[in-house]
Amino acid sequence: MNARNLSLAAVFALCAIAVAPSATAAERSRDDVRRSLLTWLESQEFRVDKRALDGLGGEINKLLVEFAGDPGQVATVRQRAISALAVYPSTRSRQFLAGVVFERAFVGNSLGTLLRREALRALGRGFGESVVNTLASVRSDSNPQIREACARALGDTKSDNAMSELSAWLPNEPELFVRVAIDEATDAIRRHRSR
Amino acid sequence: MTLWACAEVGGSQGLDGGPSDDARVDATGDASDLADGDGRSDATDSAGPDLDGRSDARDLDSPDSSDGIDGGPDADADRDVAPDLDAAPDADASPDASPTEACNGLDDDGDGLVDTGCGPPVALSADAVVHDLGLVLVGAGKVSTAYTFTLAPGVSGFDVVLLDADGSDEHMAVWELRDPAGALVAAVSDPFGHQVRDLPGFATAVVQVPDRGGYVPAAGAWTVTLFRNGPTSHVWLRVIENRRPEPAGSEIDLNLWFVGLDENLGAVKAPTDPDFQAVLAELTSRLAFFNISVGATEYFDVVGVDAQKYSYLDLATGPLEPGEDSELVKLSQNLPSTNRGLDFYFVMGVSVPGVIAKAGSIPGPPLHHGVVGSGVIVSMANYFAGSKAAAVPVLGVTMAHEMGHQLGLYHSSEASGVAHDPIADTPECTVDTDQNGKVEPWECQGSGADNLMFWAASTKGTLSPQQLQVIHRNPTLHAPQEAP
Numbered sequence: 001m002n003a004r005n006l007s008l009a010a011v012f013a014l015c016a017i018a019v020a021p022s023a024t025a026a027e028r029s030r031d032d033v034r035r036s037l038l039t040w041l042e043s044q045e046f047r048v049d050k051r052a053l054d055g056l057g058g059e060i061n062k063l064l065v066e067f068a069g070d071p072g073q074v075a076t077v078r079q080r081a082i083s084a085l086a087v088y089p090s091t092r093s094r095q096f097l098a099g100v101v102f103e104r105a106f107v108g109n110s111l112g113t114l115l116r117r118e119a120l121r122a123l124g125r126g127f128g129e130s131v132v133n134t135l136a137s138v139r140s141d142s143n144p145q146i147r148e149a150c151a152r153a154l155g156d157t158k159s160d161n162a163m164s165e166l167s168a169w170l171p172n173e174p175e176l177f178v179r180v181a182i183d184e185a186t187d188a189i190r191r192h193r194s195r
Numbered sequence: 196m197t198l199w200a201c202a203e204v205g206g207s208q209g210l211d212g213g214p215s216d217d218a219r220v221d222a223t224g225d226a227s228d229l230a231d232g233d234g235r236s237d238a239t240d241s242a243g244p245d246l247d248g249r250s251d252a253r254d255l256d257s258p259d260s261s262d263g264i265d266g267g268p269d270a271d272a273d274r275d276v277a278p279d280l281d282a283a284p285d286a287d288a289s290p291d292a293s294p295t296e297a298c299n300g301l302d303d304d305g306d307g308l309v310d311t312g313c314g315p316p317v318a319l320s321a322d323a324v325v326h327d328l329g330l331v332l333v334g335a336g337k338v339s340t341a342y343t344f345t346l347a348p349g350v351s352g353f354d355v356v357l358l359d360a361d362g363s364d365e366h367m368a369v370w371e372l373r374d375p376a377g378a379l380v381a382a383v384s385d386p387f388g389h390q391v392r393d394l395p396g397f398a399t400a401v402v403q404v405p406d407r408g409g410y411v412p413a414a415g416a417w418t419v420t421l422f423r424n425g426p427t428s429h430v431w432l433r434v435i436e437n438r439r440p441e442p443a444g445s446e447i448d449l450n451l452w453f454v455g456l457d458e459n460l461g462a463v464k465a466p467t468d469p470d471f472q473a474v475l476a477e478l479t480s481r482l483a484f485f486n487i488s489v490g491a492t493e494y495f496d497v498v499g500v501d502a503q504k505y506s507y508l509d510l511a512t513g514p515l516e517p518g519e520d521s522e523l524v525k526l527s528q529n530l531p532s533t534n535r536g537l538d539f540y541f542v543m544g545v546s547v548p549g550v551i552a553k554a555g556s557i558p559g560p561p562l563h564h565g566v567v568g569s570g571v572i573v574s575m576a577n578y579f580a581g582s583k584a585a586a587v588p589v590l591g592v593t594m595a596h597e598m599g600h601q602l603g604l605y606h607s608s609e610a611s612g613v614a615h616d617p618i619a620d621t622p623e624c625t626v627d628t629d630q631n632g633k634v635e636p637w638e639c640q641g642s643g644a645d646n647l648m649f650w651a652a653s654t655k656g657t658l659s660p661q662q663l664q665v666i667h668r669n670p671t672l673h674a675p676q677e678a679p
Contacts, residue, residue, distance in 0.1 A: 028629055028631065032629060033631075036629070036631055036633060036635060039633075039635050039636060039651055040610070040633065040651075042651070043610070043650055043651035043652075044551060044552065044593060044596050044597075044650065044651065044652055045550075045606075045650065046548060046549060046550070046551075047548060048548045052610075052632055052633070055631055055632035055633070056631045056632070056633070057631060074576075074577045074580075074581050074585070074586070075544075075576040075577050075579075075580040075581055076549050076550075076551050076574060076576050076577055077549075079544070079546075079548075079549035079576065080548055080549035082549075083546075083547060083548035083549050084548065109580075110457050110543055110544075110576070110579050110580055111576075111579075111580035111581075113507065113543070113544070114507070114543070114544040114576050114580065117507055117544070117546050118546055118547070118548075118549060121509075121546055121547050125512065125547075144503065145503075145506070145507045148504075148507070148509075149507075149509070149546065152509055156512065175503070176500055177500055177503055177504035180504070181509075
């Protein structure tokens with residue numbers, strides 16, 4: 001191993017624990033898939049991994065929307081389902097996520113703040129340039145936590161248009177921690193450009 | 196014993212504090228130094244940095260060779276890199292430095308170690324000893340000089356801790372750890388291939404010995420080499436020993452941080468809030484099964500702009516990148532050095548991707564506050580947005596699960612069923628009857644689903660005898676009823 005070429009990134013790759021679905025996954029009933037997905041959404045640790053999600057069975061996209069919109073589920077299950085929709089960038093997912101962001105019932109309460117923030121981030125990560133205008137329309141939201149998530153979501157899009165929106169927003173944002181988020185989002189896009 | 200101390204941290208309202216004069220630090224890094232009086236360890240004399248600043252570290256190309264060719268950090272580079280004086284604590288804050296070593300970013304006593312004993316304060320229990328080797332140079336794609344520390348007889352476990360000293364949050368790792376016989380005990384180039392797991396981290400890296408049952412670290416001179424991405428710079432290197440022999444019963448102190456929570460749940464209300472106390476009761480009862488009692492419990496508020504910023508926490512979207520969690524834990528850096536508590540931070544929610552709770556690292560840097568990886572984040576989303584009766588038991592067990600990570604336990608079985616912890620007596624579930632790529636609780640009944648460290652832990656939450664050995668040996672735990 002050449003010391004000068006060694007990067008700890010290689011070690012991280014070595015350490016990564018792959019979660020690969022079985023290539024021979026049997027046909028499973030919708031109830032079975034739903035139960036497996038719910039177990040994952042309820043577990044201590046959760047990360048969005050499309051291959052692993054697909055390995056659970058069919059119609060994951062629809063099930064995620066079901067869980068995300070189900071008031072009977074606990075907040076973090078709904079939040080995780082929303083987050084996972086970022087790797088299923090369909091029209092249905094996009095409409096659902098935008099619906100969460102603009103849902104009136106989610107304004108002014110902690111559950112709504114949690115879900116709206118996650119939906120903003122999922123839009124930014126999953127849909128990129130195409131949702132910059134949607135995201136930018138939230139930058140005047142009265143809730144600074146939403147504005148912070150909006151800034152980070154714009155950064156997640158990695159798009160030039162988002163950079164313009166962030167630059168225009170920064171001098172007019174009254175909250176310090178939101179300004180920090182805008183600045184960090186701008187940096188994230190710059191770093192992405194420089195790669 | 197429960198001690199309630201309400202304090203506020205945030206904005207400019209930081210806690211007063213700093214290390215006390217009674218903190219016990221083996222500033223020489225070697226108990227035997229006291230005997231030979233040269234201020235350096237015997238092994239450092241032979242394997243550590245030479246007094247001329249040149250190194251005899253081995254080349255990464257041949258990590259097992261001893262030719263010393265083209266090996267250590269470049270001597271010229273050593274001289275070119277000015278110590279970061281800003282990163283060093285004030286001399287006033289480091290009463291445990293050796294008499295001839297000032298906390299000034301220089302090697303005052305000429306032993307090849309900079310600012311020995313000047314690292315961030317550590318709260319020690321009676322049976323814990325820190326070997327604070329000070330600032331060491333590492334980076335530029337090279338393995339560091341070999342550093343030596345000597346374990347006294349009877350040590351039951353220890354942690355090698357690397358801490359970022361220049362604020363760059365670079366990735367770093369223990370490159371190799373060798374026991375007194377020269378045997379390789381841990382190596383980050385083969386993280387799962389040795390007696391102890393060795394994984395890199397950013398800003399903080401910790402290797403815990405042992406991380407499994409049936410292994411007792413030998414007394415004598417151990418050597419450690421380090422690796423760090425980026426240019427050559429300083430990191431703090433210290434080793435924390437637990438000298439309690441085979442502890443079977445322990446106590447853990449807790450620091451509970453409230454970060455902009457709803458319903459005014461904070462340091463004033465939480466000690467008497469029945470729902471929150473029910474969460475703690477769940478945690479306490481779970482820990483009681485493991486012969487761990489909860490000792491001093493202190494409550495703190497994060498206020499002001501920090502409470503606003505971190506009440507909904509944004510994690511990094513990439514693996515091993517710094518997110519807001521690594522910023523939040525730094526708010527505890529001014530806790531007094533007598534505080535031995537494990538820090539839990541309660542936030543309204545954690546974004547991307549809906550984390551319920553998150554340990555700082557596996558293991559965390561024991562007894563440290565305010566450094567990356569030093570605390571556990573807990574989302575209160577389900578507590579505030581749903582049924583508290585349903586949320587309370589889950590939160591209690593989740594805190595115990597994350598505490599297990601912080602004290603050095605891995606998942607007994609990962610979701611894939613392919614990866615498992617290094618502990619011999621934990622059940623390993625590999626059953627994936629429905630072939631969906633996941634070993635699920637109903638598939639692992641009788642083969643690990645009830646273990647607290649199962650990837651989808653149930654509210655039963657058991658631990659095996661060897662898992663208990665690992666956590667009881669962590670220096671974060673102390674003897675029951677022991678005063679700080």
